[in-house]
Amino acid sequence: MFAVGSLVAGYRIEQVLATGATGTVYRAKHPTLPRRDALKVLSADLSRDPAFRERFIREADIASLLDHPNIVSIYDRGEAEDGHLWIAMQYVAGTDAEAALQAGTMTAARAIRIAGEVAKALDYAHQRNVVHHDVKPGNVLLASGSHADEHVLLTDFGVARAAGSSHEPGRPDSDSTVAVTLAYAAPEVIAGDAIDRRADIYSLGCTLFRMLTGKQPFYTAEGTTAVARAHLYQTPPRVSDHLPGATRQLDVVVARALAKYPEDRFGSAREFAAAAAASAASLTGERPDPSSSRGGQARHGTTLSLDPLRRNVAERVRSVSEQIRSAHGPLRQVRERPVVVIWAVFAVLATISVILWAKLLWPPSSEPEGTSAATSPATTTSSATAGPAALVRLLPPGYSRGTCARVPTASDVTAAVSCGPNADPGGPTTSTYTLSRDLPALRKAFTDVVNRSAPVICPPNIQSPGPWRRNDSPTVVRGTLFCGVQAGQPIVAWTDEQKRLLGVARAQAPGAALDALYAWWSTHS
Incomplete structure (x- = not known):
């Protein structure tokens, strides 16, 4: 870590904002402009690791192409004189959704509004074939202001990738990603299947569940293997079991966002957010907008219906390990009645x-x-x-x-x-x-x-x-x-x-x- 007052690529370090396994984020004074930026600096060891260098540079390259009010802007990237890789990005004075939850200031109305703003950012990224891949409360920044109109921004595209790509077991960046984000990871991410925007919708569903209930979706699972198994096989949790006043309709909405197979989830993040807002009107005290509630309809026009799954279990949900595979057989075995062929x-x-x-x-x-x-x-x-x-x-x-x-x-x-x-x-x-x-x-x-x-x-x-x-x-x-x-x-x-x-x-x-x-x-x- 750099001490306050240090110079990194011309930026003057003023405050440590966050630290993690891969590096540190600082508030730093811009070398020439009268503003403060957030400076993300990769640790020395990882800066020398080719795989992590590639991941870090990818974050800057992908995020720099996204220009949206709900996405943290990337200004510049480079390598300091001592070999540290860095990214300069928009500084957001405030907190994040996880910290707000821990502080006890996360109301249902606030959670629903935050999910709606994040959904705008995700749909924008998805339209450009970019999957965030790491949606969670800690990556949702909340600018200082009243809860009713605070500015919500999605950050940390460090594990973002193009839609259709898949997790590659054995790569350092892939392994660390699963370990860090497992509580919010979609089944196809855990299984190593190809991913698209619907993996982010699953993670947003987990994030909303966390913000509404204070619990991660499968919080009773102990250990990474148990959590992975829960994402792959366990029935989605119900908000109403933890939040008084939550409707069964909200349970169905969240369950659809957390469907095991991508094709059974909402078609877009904003469709999910609109359905959640309409279903949570009794919690937020707001009258649902009829035009917004239509966003919660199923793809075939039926409100909150769960479309049937379309792909083979064996192909779509590969287990994280042979232990999971041996412990859980096919999700469904139905004995077939004999079929009589009549000439x-x-x-x-x-x-x-x-x-x-x-x-x-x-x-x-x-x-x-x-x-x-x-x-x-x-x-x-x-x-x-x-x-x-x-x-x-x-x-x-x-x-x-x-x-x-x-x-x-x-x-x-x-x-x-x-x-x-x-x-x-x-x-x-x-x-x-x-x-x-x-x-x-x-x-x-x-x-x-x-x-x-x-x-x-x-x-x-x-x-x-x-x-x-x-x-x-x-x-x-x-x-x-x-x-x-x-x-x-x-x-x-x-x-x-x-x-x-x-x-x-x-x-x-x-x-x-x-x-x-x-x-x-x-x-x-």
């Missing part, structure tokens, strides 16, 4: 069978007046336009004659039935099945079920809501699975996106257990 010559017989089964399954009293199974749109093959008879083909086995009855449908539903007890082991007491006209309607219906329930982890430790696959095609996500509790009784809800099917199974018998209902679903899905 085209039996097509006519199959159609007749479906019609007859529809007549047996639904009691005559449930038929709308003036219609019959023979005249219903059962012969339509498209699930988006199919009628009740097509829905019959999709029902799980175990329903006896007269168990299911048609129910009135909304404009975005082509068919719906309500069923009584399923006779198979562990089967639901009641259940409903609907065919939606399109994917937005399906996702909206699924989200409505989630919002009316208390979410729980699916047995044995399956993400909820989360994706589900079949063993015969493990790379294909069939839909989204949800385990929860309604009125004190367990439910399992799922979607099949290809068929536009939503199923909701409920176990309403006294003492009914989720394990049995889930086991029934896993063999009947």
Whole structure:
């Protein structure tokens, strides 16, 4: 460290602002201009290390190209006479989000506002193909001023890189990065996969959780291996468990930002920030802006719906070590029901069978007046336009004659039935099945079920809501699975996106257990 009064590349050191494993940041007087800059000086040992020199120079080069009110400006870089590498950057008089949290001045309203400002900086960087890669409260600077209008700036692009690049195990800069930022690192960063803007969105979600609750997302995990495992496999935490007054809607927003797979997160940082602000209106005392709340809608127009995952678990979530790999198998194993291939010559017989089964399954009293199974749109093959008879083909086995009855449908539903007890082991007491006209309607219906329930982890430790696959095609996500509790009784809800099917199974018998209902679903899905 340089003493106060020392000269470094012509800068006069006035104060030590921060120290870390890689170097020190000073407040320094500019050699010629009447201003103070922040001077970041790499330590002597690291200044001689080729890998760290490359990283340090990269920070200056990348950040110097970013010109945004919420990003700390880079003025210059160079090498001092004694070999120390340095970067001169904008000096921000104030504090940072982590220090404000430690000081007890981080209110919910302040946290939401800070996240919104950081989101602006991230979206600007992402539009220029730059991923910050190290978003955390300590890298969010807060200029002196009132909390309502303080200037928020994102700093430290020291580990920034171009979108699409990946962590390279074995490189000194890569290893140190994981060690320092593990509490806020996205699963793909930990796994060494290619990263893009959505890794920053995950880190911003972790940062907001920290600012709102005072805890890191997976604070109960002990040791780096446990923390890494939690990011890879554990269900995202709920703000409402730690912050009184937080809504379930806010929990869903944060859970989407912390989704294990990038494609299930928000499309942009500001979309996430807008959704969080709308969901936290009860905490901040502000009326949500209708135009802002639209930013919290899912990509298909359904508010706060969780899009299904799109990539293979084995390819997307590689474990940090063989210990993690051996301790945790695939996230989901579903036993496939046998698939019967019917030759085209039996097509006519199959159609007749479906019609007859529809007549047996639904009691005559449930038929709308003036219609019959023979005249219903059962012969339509498209699930988006199919009628009740097509829905019959999709029902799980175990329903006896007269168990299911048609129910009135909304404009975005082509068919719906309500069923009584399923006779198979562990089967639901009641259940409903609907065919939606399109994917937005399906996702909206699924989200409505989630919002009316208390979410729980699916047995044995399956993400909820989360994706589900079949063993015969493990790379294909069939839909989204949800385990929860309604009125004190367990439910399992799922979607099949290809068929536009939503199923909701409920176990309403006294003492009914989720394990049995889930086991029934896993063999009947």
